[in-house]
Amino acid sequence: xxxxxxxxxxxxxxxxxxxxxxxxxxxxxxxxxxxGGTFLLRIEDTDLARSTEDAVTQLLEDLKWLGLQWDxxxxxxxxxxxDIYNKLIDSLVADGKAYEAWESGEELDAxxxxxxxxxxxxxxxxxxxxxxxxxxxxDEGRRPVVRFAMPVKxxxxxxxxxxxEIVQTPYEVQDFVIxxxxxxxxxxxxxxxxxxxxxxxHVLRGLEHLLNTVNHIALQxxxxxxxxxxxxxxxxxxxxxxxxxxxxxxxxxxRKRCQDFMRSTKKxxxxxxxxxxxxxxxxxxxxxxDTKQLDLTEQPLVMKVVGLKESDLPEIMIHDxxxxxxxxxxxxxxxxxxxxxxxxxxxxxxxxxxxxxxxxDRINANNPKFNREKLKAFSTDAIAxxxxxxxxxxxxxxxxxxxxxxxxxxxxxxxxxxxAMNAGFxxxxxVDEKSAFLLKPDESIAYEPDAVEKVLKKNDRQGFxxxxxxxDALAAVTSWTHTEIEAAVKTFCDAKQLGLGKxxxxxxxxxxxxAVSPPIFESLExxxxxxxxxxxxxCLKSV
RNA sequence: GGCCCUGUCGUCUAGAGGCCUAGGACACGGCCCUUUCAAGGCCGCGACACGGGUUCGAAUCCCGUCAGGGUCACCA
Numbered sequence: 001x002x003x004x005x006x007x008x009x010x011x012x013x014x015x016x017x018x019x020x021x022x023x024x025x026x027x028x029x030x031x032x033x034x035x036g037g038t039f040l041l042r043i044e045d046t047d048l049a050r051s052t053e054d055a056v057t058q059l060l061e062d063l064k065w066l067g068l069q070w071d072x073x074x075x076x077x078x079x080x081x082x083d084i085y086n087k088l089i090d091s092l093v094a095d096g097k098a099y100e101a102w103e104s105g106e107e108l109d110a111x112x113x114x115x116x117x118x119x120x121x122x123x124x125x126x127x128x129x130x131x132x133x134x135x136x137x138x139d140e141g142r143r144p145v146v147r148f149a150m151p152v153k154x155x156x157x158x159x160x161x162x163x164x165e166i167v168q169t170p171y172e173v174q175d176f177v178i179x180x181x182x183x184x185x186x187x188x189x190x191x192x193x194x195x196x197x198x199x200x201x202h203v204l205r206g207l208e209h210l211l212n213t214v215n216h217i218a219l220q221x222x223x224x225x226x227x228x229x230x231x232x233x234x235x236x237x238x239x240x241x242x243x244x245x246x247x248x249x250x251x252x253x254x255r256k257r258c259q260d261f262m263r264s265t266k267k268x269x270x271x272x273x274x275x276x277x278x279x280x281x282x283x284x285x286x287x288x289x290d291t292k293q294l295d296l297t298e299q300p301l302v303m304k305v306v307g308l309k310e311s312d313l314p315e316i317m318i319h320d321x322x323x324x325x326x327x328x329x330x331x332x333x334x335x336x337x338x339x340x341x342x343x344x345x346x347x348x349x350x351x352x353x354x355x356x357x358x359x360x361d362r363i364n365a366n367n368p369k370f371n372r373e374k375l376k377a378f379s380t381d382a383i384a385x386x387x388x389x390x391x392x393x394x395x396x397x398x399x400x401x402x403x404x405x406x407x408x409x410x411x412x413x414x415x416x417x418x419x420a421m422n423a424g425f426x427x428x429x430x431v432d433e434k435s436a437f438l439l440k441p442d443e444s445i446a447y448e449p450d451a452v453e454k455v456l457k458k459n460d461r462q463g464f465x466x467x468x469x470x471x472d473a474l475a476a477v478t479s480w481t482h483t484e485i486e487a488a489v490k491t492f493c494d495a496k497q498l499g500l501g502k503x504x505x506x507x508x509x510x511x512x513x514x515a516v517s518p519p520i521f522e523s524l525e526x527x528x529x530x531x532x533x534x535x536x537x538x539c540l541k542s543v
Numbered sequence: 544g545g546c547c548c549u550g551u552c553g554u555c556u557a558g559a560g561g562c563c564u565a566g567g568a569c570a571c572g573g574c575c576c577u578u579u580c581a582a583g584g585c586c587g588c589g590a591c592a593c594g595g596g597u598u599c600g601a602a603u604c605c606c607g608u609c610a611g612g613g614u615c616a617c618c619a
Contacts, residue, residue, distance in 0.1 A: 012618080012619050044619065049618090050618075050619090101617095103617095105616090105617070108616085108617085109616095112616095119545085120545090121546080123615095145617050159548095162548070164548085167547095168546085169546090172546065174615095177616080177617050180617040182617075186618090186619085187618070188619090207612085207613060207614095208613060208619090210548070210614080211546080211547065211615080212614090232548090234548090234549085234612090235613065237612075239554070242611070243612085244612085337556080341555090341556060343558095344558095345567045346567090347556085347567075347569095348568085364549095366550075366555090366556090366612095367611080367612055368554085368556090369554060369555075370555095371554050371555060373569055374555065374568070374570080375569090377570090378568095380582075422581085423581090424580095424581050424583080425582080426581080426582095430581080500578045501577095501579080503578080504579070505579065514580095515579060516580045516581090518579095518581095519578075520578060520579075
């Protein structure tokens with residue numbers, strides 16, 4: 001009987017889960033579930049500067065939301081395993097397989113720059129220090145790193161997704177750091193030790209790690225560990241830039257909008273600063289480069305000024321997708337298709353189906369561009385097929401991360417009605433945007449100038465007149481159901497020789513403030529007679 | 544730039560030498576439905592990167608070119 005497969009996901013905690021990381025986690029999870037194996041989670045928090053407790057919480061939140069449950073009851077934190085790493089590193093040093101190196105960051109930079117200048121690759125190999133050097137380094141208060149003395153030879157390993165032998169020549173070998181100056185192990189060391197100790201049999205990770213693998217197998221050989229099976233996954237690309245999906249893509253979108261905004265309105269950075277409350281120097285700086293990012297608190301301030309919504313930004317973190325109202329099973333389905341296919345024409349499927357069909361040999365090495373349009377179409381289809389209970393739960397989950405929505409106050413029965421009258425929507429934020437007016441106080445409805453102009457004022461206030469006249473017809477409806485309301489309005493239209501649109505649109509603007517809403521008669525029923533009439537009266541008075 | 548990976552419709556892909564006049568999905572275009580926005584129905588547009596081989600036969604195998612991506616940290 002073959003030994004069971006053990007996979008793992010080993011993120012470093014820097015905040016919410018990145019969509020690329022989620023895909024890696026999903027593939028590991030699917031492989032484990034498909035084979036009846038084990039899926040482990042380990043936190044690689046050896047970068048003291050970046051890892052925070054909050055970040056771990058956010059990461060776990062996203063992973064749980066996706067339903068990628070891990071099998072180890074106790075989370076493994078690398079930061080809590082320093083004794084283990086140090087013991088191993090010290091013994092490697094004692095055996096001469098690793099050594100202390102004293103160059104400062106600046107010195108290494110200079111060496112690399114010099115190598116680049118003479119068009120030679122920079123490879124770190126063991127250097128000798130004189131007694132005087134060592135004394136000087138110590139006097140300067142330098143902390144040495146420990147480097148692994150990489151045996152100079154050819155390395156080769158098989159990659160399962162590439163189905164290929166990857167070869168690195170002795171010429172490319174160099175001694176890499178395994179313990180940093182701050183005493184923490186590097187990624188390379190931690191990953192090798194922990195994978196071995198946790199019994200990981202299959203390493204599925206991003207393609208960016210492909211060439212790291214030779215470091216890892218060299219370490220495995222030195223430490224006497226078995227070599228796991230490696231399968232490197234393609235990199236998901238931003239369809240606009242063709243580069244790796246990055247949090248910066250969100251800033252790019254905002255920056256672009258700001259530049260367009262300033263151009264079209266002839267506003268300056270100072271105006272933008274005044275309107276948003278973000279310091280001018282900060283904005284100038286941010287606008288000038290493609291790589292600078294605004295803080296999470298600054299982003300919404302600027303977005304508000306230039307008229308950008310959360311849902312206008314490209315989703316990068318799993319949390320973004322959740323906030324915009326995707327269902328986790330839809331995201332899982334779509335993510336699975338980024339680099340894997342079930343074969344034939346099958347695309348949309350349940351998580352259970354993915355578990356059933358998943359196989360390593362159907363992973364392809366192409367870097368896919370992340371197509372949000374298609375994801376949205378998947379969502380539309382899945383939502384059309386979902387039960388009301390699933391949709392209600394999904395909407396509640398959406399509201400839990402969007403507490404500012406007026407739908408938060410609705411009862412389950414009300415949400416169910418709203419969901420039903422929005423049939424055909426893509427994501428929950430659509431429902432929110434289109435139906436929030438139903439739960440707002442009558443007096444808080446704001447009329448969009450464009451809608452008022454087009455629907456009520458145009459053609460000699462034709463719409464306004466229709467609204468005034470239909471108001472009485474509505475007031476006369478005794479049984480306030482959408483069928484009765486519809487009958488009354490249609491009778492009214494016949495009598496006045498008006499198309500339904502000429503009457504429905506003015507009502508729509510009066511109750512919602514916009515030209516877009518769920519079907520009008522159901523909206524009116526939901527609102528109730530009093531609110532409907534109150535909103536119409538208020539509209540008649542104020543436009 | 545060195546090294547590595549990858550090239551099928553605009554995008555994601557199916558395709559394991561003859562089932563390929565290259566299939567599906569998204570997007571796009573047209574028509575229909577319609578009280579708005581959607582959703583839905585029908586029809587359509589659209590690809591084997593290029594050049595050499597191998598073979599009776601190549602999208603599929605080999606070589607080269609070109610293009611895209613990754614990587615060259617005391618980050619993971």
